[in-house]
Amino acid sequence: MISGIIQKIMYRSTRDGYSVIEVASPEGDYTLVGYFDIIREGCLIEAECKNEVHPVYGEQFFVHSHIIKEPDSPAGIKAYLASGAIKGIGEVLADRIVKKFKEDTFRIIEEEPERLSEIKGISENIALSISAQFSSEKDIRQAMIFLHKHGVGTKTAVKIYNFYKNEIYDIISQNPYKIAEDIKGVSFKTVDAIAVSSGIASDSTYRIKSAVEYILSKALQSGHTYLPVETLLKNIYELTDLDCISAESHFAGMQMENRIVIKNLNGCSCVYLSRIYHMESNMALMLHDINSAGSFRADIKAKETGKETETDTDKTEETKAKKITGKKAGSGEVDLKTEKEISDIESETGIVLDRLQRQAVYGAYCHRLLVITGGPGTGKTTVINSIIKLFEKKGLEFLLAAPTGRAAKRMSEACDHEAKTIHRLLEINVAGADKTDNDDVYEDMYFEKNENEPLEADAVIIDEVSMVDIYLMYALLKAVTPGTRLILVGDVNQLPSVGPGNILKDIINSQCFHTIRLNNIYRQLEKSDIVTNAHKIINSAYIELKRKSRDFLFIERHGSEAVISAMITLITKKLPDYVAADMLQIQVLTPMRRGELGSVRLNSLLQRYLNPPSYDKNEKKTVDCIFREGDKIIQVKNNYRLEWRIYSKDGRIVEKGSGVYNGDIGTISRIDEFSEVLCVEFDDKKTVDYNFDMLDEIEHAYALTIHKSQGSEYPAVIIPVFNAAALLMTRNILYTGVTRARKCVVMVGENKYFYEMAANNSEIKRCSGLEIMLRQYCMLRENTD
């Protein structure tokens, strides 16, 4: 325990309270680091800490828990008053106040504030304001001590106090579990500990309900949209020690309160958080509505303009055909005009589409909802391009989008038309949203495009759909009016989305919608072993690693250090010339984050080789790493508010906007200690300033997890192949990693682990109900037709 006076606050993050402080105690002076609520110079601190030696800053103490007390000496009181704690008091006034009232200063401020006006420079009004500010700060300090006593850490205590202010005492004595409901990021475990220390019964209704919601939210983070009742009960038991019967008896009440929904899916009772159930079931409904719609938009347009264009007539005929035959034009009969247009496109591009590709292009016009899936090099992009050309011939308006910035950029380049991220397509708005109308993923943000303000287009084409989770799909579907065509393109064998749901697979497996599975590999024609072997991985075919290849290489190395050394030689010497790319464009992809060959360790090692310290490169040290000018970094969360600018060559701003997304990659161009700003230039030329307290939004990107690399491509990819948990060493992960390489993939490690990975088909099963719900609606509609 260290107790002493806070002499100086050397650094303080306004965001999370992380601070570095100097403390003077009778035993000597100490540097303390950690998360603090309100700290003021002059205050007394009692801190439980751990001694650690920092490689750059030397000996310091990391604070685990602490109590701040008001200073009791005149010097301490003066330092406190002059620290900025109270607006309007600086060095001079603090000195005058303490000279006059000495140790009695705080009592005077609290009990006889009018006496402050006896001091030159303080009016009666200022005296009252000083007193009010002082007692508000005292309230916070007392609440912090109260929460600390209940075992709450500083960061969480600040969040809780800011939300409830002085109501916190009632909340904790009546129902502390409300805290987990009200405040995002405060877990069941934290509030359970508070409840135990405030004497709440272990079988309280509040406790069980809170545990149910906590477990279902955790399941969402693992990708599940629901949990089977048995799994949920088992989890409740593990978390709370409560038996199944008493836990299950609360489910009915929770359903009445609209907190959960229990749905029978193929004979299994499944428990959803209500909002997730409504999202999933509405998605099923909306997909069917889009699929079975006539050409409403064309009809409206024709009515608005008062005339029918050639295309409108086509569409009206299509609607008529549907009314008469119950089918859309082209869905049974051959639409010769469209067939001819597709043949013309083949002549223009010089690519003769195969039967499935042709069906896909044709289907994009004649069906309202079409899914196109296929592995690498099967022609998905070629098909999208032909669809675009067909729509142009028919005068149809279309929009292109993909789930991430990188995927959208790739789509734009490959299709020669602007493709946006789905967020931008839906016009995400970060100001003034009504929180109650939002799912909590987007917090106080909302989409301008929705059911009331739908996307204005005859067709919306989405690429890389395997990466879309239920939140984004739900938002997208709300903005697509029945009548607008929806074309979903993706590789169903890629890893599922990071967020919950199994959208693409569920839509395909439901067999409710027209789906084209492209299966001819064309890039093979260009002698690409990457593509051929990726298909072999998925089809469980044998790959001879010793066979000579130009773009699919395996380097046998034993032990993590030998693997790392080979990877460094590849990046710094061999690959840049071989694939004609810069060192920073060569991407290391690893199955895991932690461990000797995990992305965290690899990043710190690779930084040393690829961007070593240099006297002309500024650095910024954070809790986890050192950022340096020239470092390759990745944005690790969606930040819709973050502002960016694009500069012209002569330094003028030519475009600006907001929104930087999870997975965006860039380079640190400048670090400015003075203004506390780190500047990143992203691959799409957007320049973003990060304040030092936002640096938890970026990480080094020399090595990425394969999961993070979804939807991106790199000229060359290096994958360490080693012995690790079977859960992460799966065929799917290997396939996704290999298919990220455009020109060359090099695997380094032991070939027996490569074969183990290729054989490990144990995908982690995601609980998601979309497939069954789609089928149920389908049957319902067939029965009512």
Ligand SMILES: Nc1ncnc2c1ncn2[C@@H]1O[C@H](COP(=O)(O)OP(=O)(O)OP(=O)(O)O)[C@@H](O)[C@H]1O
């Ligand atoms: N029918 C075809 N005849 C000849 N070449 C084709 C045909 N279809 C596609 N190709 C060629 O095959 C290559 C791969 O096609 P494309 O890029 O469209 O596939 P993809 O499925 O989008 O691949 P990836 O998922 O890897 O981006 C391209 O060079 C394309 O021109």
